Amino acid sequence: xxxxxxxxxxxxxxxxxxxxxxxxxxxxxxxxxxxxxxxxxxxxxxxxxxxxxxxxxxxxxxxxxxxxxxxxxxxxxxxxxxxxxxxxxxxxxxxxxxxxxxxxxxxxxxxxx
Amino acid sequence: xxxxxxxxxxxxxxxxxxxxxxxxxxxxxxxxxxxxxxxxxxxxxxxxxxxxxxxxxxxxxxxxxxxxxxxxxxxxxxxxxxxxxxxxxxxxxxxxxxxxxxxxxxxxxxxx
Numbered sequence: 001x002x003x004x005x006x007x008x009x010x011x012x013x014x015x016x017x018x019x020x021x022x023x024x025x026x027x028x029x030x031x032x033x034x035x036x037x038x039x040x041x042x043x044x045x046x047x048x049x050x051x052x053x054x055x056x057x058x059x060x061x062x063x064x065x066x067x068x069x070x071x072x073x074x075x076x077x078x079x080x081x082x083x084x085x086x087x088x089x090x091x092x093x094x095x096x097x098x099x100x101x102x103x104x105x106x107x108x109x110x111x112x113x
Numbered sequence: 114x115x116x117x118x119x120x121x122x123x124x125x126x127x128x129x130x131x132x133x134x135x136x137x138x139x140x141x142x143x144x145x146x147x148x149x150x151x152x153x154x155x156x157x158x159x160x161x162x163x164x165x166x167x168x169x170x171x172x173x174x175x176x177x178x179x180x181x182x183x184x185x186x187x188x189x190x191x192x193x194x195x196x197x198x199x200x201x202x203x204x205x206x207x208x209x210x211x212x213x214x215x216x217x218x219x220x221x222x223x224x225x
Contacts, residue, residue, distance in 0.1 A: 032211065034213060036216075041218075041219070043203055043205075043216035043217050043218045043219050044203065044214075044216040045216070046213045046214075046215070090156070094210075094211060100158070103148075103155040103156045104155055105153075105155040106153075106154070
């Protein structure tokens with residue numbers, strides 16, 4: 001069975017600092033990979049997706065993510081965090097067999113002024 | 114604008130009562146999904162439907178039921194058999210089951 005691990009439950013960074021959100025997955029083949037963001041009391045918004053091709057994916061709000069097959073990871077990064085980036089971020093994996101999206105437990109980002 | 118609408122935003126259930134959460138989409142998506150989110154946790158799949166009149170159980174289907182009579186609609190019923198229904202429920206849809214999912218704004222269910 002596939003699984004997704006986000007090792008950091010909470011992260012606090014200062015505004016302007018760089019950020020990396022970690023995501024590791026367990027799956028036998030190359031899955032489809034996604035990052036979503038959730039504001040309090042809201043649904044999830046898609047930020048990034050990786051299906052194939054270039055392993056560095058650009059997303060909205062200056063975020064990017066890199067797929068590393070050797071490490072089974074799909075980490076997101078941003079060079080300079082803004083206060084509006086504070087939210088909860090979820091990594092998700094689709095086994096591309098057509099039916100299951102598995103989510104990680106989420107990382108809650110707080111931004112200090 | 115196309116999107117997914119969940120209603121109501123807040124719902125209260127009495128003991129022994131069934132309640133139904135609404136999910137409607139006008140994105141012309143074939144696939145629809147229901148997730149449950151508990152505080153501080155990720156999403157867990159309850160049910161999903163890849164096409165009208167067909168649906169499959171997800172990881173935590175016990176105590177829930179769904180129907181998919183129309184492409185646009187995928188209502189979720191939380192039955193009295195679900196002993197711990199208090200959670201945030203999210204509906205999603207996608208063009209097909211390999212495409213990114215689009216989410217509604219959720220329904221928060223609480224027990225009176």
